[in-house]
Amino acid sequence: MFPIPDILLDYKVALSTFLLLSSNHSSTSSVRDIVCSQIAHVTTPGTKVYYPGHNLYAEGISHWANGSGTQESKCVVEPVSADDIGSILKVIGATRTPFAVKGSGHHTGPGFSSTKGVQISMRQFTEVKYNKESQTVDIGPGLLFDDVYEALEPHGVNVVGARAMGVGVPGFVIGGGYSWLSNQHGLSMDTVLSYELVKPTGEVVEVTQESEPDLFFAIKGGGNNFGIVTRFTMRAFPQGQVWGGVIKIDGSQIPLVGKAVTNFSNNIDDPKAGMDTLYTYAGGKLVVVQLVFYDGPVPPAGIFEDMLAIPSIEKDVSTRNFWAFLQAGGPFPTESRFPTLLDRSLFHTFSLLTFSPTLSEVIKNETEFWGSHLSTKSGEVAIYAIEPFHPEIYSHNTTATAFPSDRSVPFYPYVIWFSWTDESQDEYFYAAAKESANRILEVAEAEGQHGVADLPLYSNPALFDTPLERIYGTHVPRLREIKAKVDPENVMGLAGGFKF
Ligand SMILES: Cc1cc2nc3c(=O)[nH]c(=O)nc-3n(C[C@H](O)[C@H](O)[C@H](O)COP(=O)(O)OP(=O)(O)OC[C@H]3O[C@@H](n4cnc5c(N)ncnc54)[C@H](O)[C@@H]3O)c2cc1C
Ligand SMILES: *[C@@H]1O[C@H](CO)[C@@H](O)[C@H](O)[C@H]1NC(C)=O
Ligand SMILES: *[C@@H]1O[C@H](CO)[C@@H](O)[C@H](O)[C@H]1NC(C)=O
Ligand SMILES: *[C@@H]1O[C@H](CO)[C@@H](O)[C@H](O)[C@H]1NC(C)=O
Ligand SMILES: *[C@@H]1O[C@H](CO)[C@@H](O)[C@H](O)[C@H]1NC(C)=O
Numbered sequence: 001m002f003p004i005p006d007i008l009l010d011y012k013v014a015l016s017t018f019l020l021l022s023s024n025h026s027s028t029s030s031v032r033d034i035v036c037s038q039i040a041h042v043t044t045p046g047t048k049v050y051y052p053g054h055n056l057y058a059e060g061i062s063h064w065a066n067g068s069g070t071q072e073s074k075c076v077v078e079p080v081s082a083d084d085i086g087s088i089l090k091v092i093g094a095t096r097t098p099f100a101v102k103g104s105g106h107h108t109g110p111g112f113s114s115t116k117g118v119q120i121s122m123r124q125f126t127e128v129k130y131n132k133e134s135q136t137v138d139i140g141p142g143l144l145f146d147d148v149y150e151a152l153e154p155h156g157v158n159v160v161g162a163r164a165m166g167v168g169v170p171g172f173v174i175g176g177g178y179s180w181l182s183n184q185h186g187l188s189m190d191t192v193l194s195y196e197l198v199k200p201t202g203e204v205v206e207v208t209q210e211s212e213p214d215l216f217f218a219i220k221g222g223g224n225n226f227g228i229v230t231r232f233t234m235r236a237f238p239q240g241q242v243w244g245g246v247i248k249i250d251g252s253q254i255p256l257v258g259k260a261v262t263n264f265s266n267n268i269d270d271p272k273a274g275m276d277t278l279y280t281y282a283g284g285k286l287v288v289v290q291l292v293f294y295d296g297p298v299p300p301a302g303i304f305e306d307m308l309a310i311p312s313i314e315k316d317v318s319t320r321n322f323w324a325f326l327q328a329g330g331p332f333p334t335e336s337r338f339p340t341l342l343d344r345s346l347f348h349t350f351s352l353l354t355f356s357p358t359l360s361e362v363i364k365n366e367t368e369f370w371g372s373h374l375s376t377k378s379g380e381v382a383i384y385a386i387e388p389f390h391p392e393i394y395s396h397n398t399t400a401t402a403f404p405s406d407r408s409v410p411f412y413p414y415v416i417w418f419s420w421t422d423e424s425q426d427e428y429f430y431a432a433a434k435e436s437a438n439r440i441l442e443v444a445e446a447e448g449q450h451g452v453a454d455l456p457l458y459s460n461p462a463l464f465d466t467p468l469e470r471i472y473g474t475h476v477p478r479l480r481e482i483k484a485k486v487d488p489e490n491v492m493g494l495a496g497g498f499k500f
Pocket of ligand 3: 263264301302303304305306307
């Protein structure tokens with residue numbers, strides 16, 4: 001479908017010849033994949049290539065949902081520099097080899113950051129450099145936000161990053177990034193001033209609004225279609241003590257929780273306040289995992305009282321530094337209690353304009369219905385996340401961005417999370433998630449939230465087969481044009497993900 005130009009074919013032949021000539025330098029190389037060997041030969045010694053059996057191979061292919069998310073790759077490549085990634089992409093493009101780029105592997109879309117071909121792991125890109133003068137932070141895509149928060153803590157600054165522990169920087173930021181600080185500063189991508197990018201052709205460029213306005217627009221929300229990001233330069237914001245933590249509440253209290261979240265979501269006028277409410281069905285029980293946040297040592301009166309007054313099973317809410325607050329939430333509020341949780345998982349999303357006691361009841365019923373029903377299909381957990389944001393969350397952009405195509409509509413992404421163990425049930429769970437989202441949308445529509453079925457869907461939790469138009473709306477044609485220009489050989493099409 002995409003003809004390989006002669007020059008690349010020559011390159012491929014030259015490489016293969018080179019490899020055949022040099023292939024007896026190691027006794028095991030005959031069983032090694034030829035493309036992986038080529039990559040080892042064209043890169044500098046700092047770039048590592050690992051094969052099955054090596055512990056860093058296992059780490060390189062591993063994913064958060066490590067049953068549904070992990071595939072056996074031919075090899076794991078851990079590049080050490082942007083230039084080496086350029087060389088790698090040339091080999092991959094010339095040989096038309098399927099590949100994947102992985103940050104921490106948190107996306108649940110099958111094949112989004114995993115592959116049977118060449119697994120590129122960004123693990124060696126671990127820079128965090130705070131520049132006081134410019135109030136910016138250079139961040140390597142091999143990091144988790146945990147690392148970034150911890151490194152910035154002593155400087156009294158922070159970046160707009162993930163709301164839970166363990167989330168990788170690159171996928172989060174290029175997809176958009178909803179943070180505890182988003183009500184104040186926008187989505188994570190809105191705070192990126194510059195990207196170092198390896199284009200699919202192998203060229204390394206600095207992408208800013210001035211240097212590459214089209215690419216700058218496209219990378220903000222557009223995923224892995226335009227090349228591989230090797231550095232994010234993000235704005236730094238002063239960060240003092242915060243208030244908040246996690247409250248676990250029995251499912252029987254959901255009517256009260258629903259009222260409190262509705263009240264909160266209808267009246268958010270202080271952008272420093274945040275809530276994340278997880279209706280969680282696991283082990284035959286319905287529990288609310290309620291996160292509360294205020295960016296300051298003491299929340300003003302009139303925001304959290306209703307929620308705090310609800311009888312709880314456990315409550316860990318206090319004033320502390322941001323990193324300690326995040327740790328209170330844990331890797332994910334439920335993970336430690338359900339050890340097999342991360343086997344096969346899906347995230348799916350639907351967007352709403354607001355929340356209501358009726359929606360609370362419907363979502364409670366969906367959580368219980370699917371949670372209990374799916375347990376007969378090897379299901380382990382069903383979680384519905386209600387995440388109200390400030391209505392002006394989309395007003396903080398300083399440039400246009402790929403996502404969302406319309407920033408005048410204050411929609412909130414809700415997340416459905418199912419986890420199960422039996423691979424033969426995958427299709428069943430995907431269908432269940434869609435059916436459940438549709439049911440909730442119907443109720444919202446009937447309640448007066450008109451047009452919710454057409455609101456943009458956030459790519460990071462969106463199910464893998466979500467149509468591009470549902471994510472990027474009217475921006476799809478422009479994104480296709482930019483993609484065709486930067487990647488004429490469709491090299492990034494050899495990697496999974498939402499593709500233009
Ligand atoms: C427990 C949990 C909590 C979460 N919390 C939040 C939250 O608070 N807010 C929020 O907005 N989202 C959240 N998410 C969703 C999260 O944003 C996505 O899972 C995101 O993809 C994670 O980034 P990653 O680098 O780990 O992803 P990966 O799975 O490694 O990659 C995701 C995509 O990005 C591409 N990619 C990776 N690195 C690069 C690179 N250097 N250059 C170009 N493309 C690259 C991959 O190819 C893939 O397509 C959460 C997810 C989980 C599982
Ligand atoms: C997933 O992780 C668990 C725990 O670390 C491990 O035992 C299991 O083998 C992993 N599964 C895959 C497919 O990697
Ligand atoms: C909304 O919350 C505030 C603060 O907790 C409280 O004072 C107010 O009475 C609540 N309103 C309703 C309708 O519950
Ligand atoms: C609960 O949800 C299921 C699945 O959507 C639905 O079939 C059922 O009618 C719902 N029950 C109530 C009481 O709404
Ligand atoms: C923010 O995004 C909107 C919608 O894409 C765009 O119209 C607007 O110009 C952007 N704001 C700035 C300051 O560029």
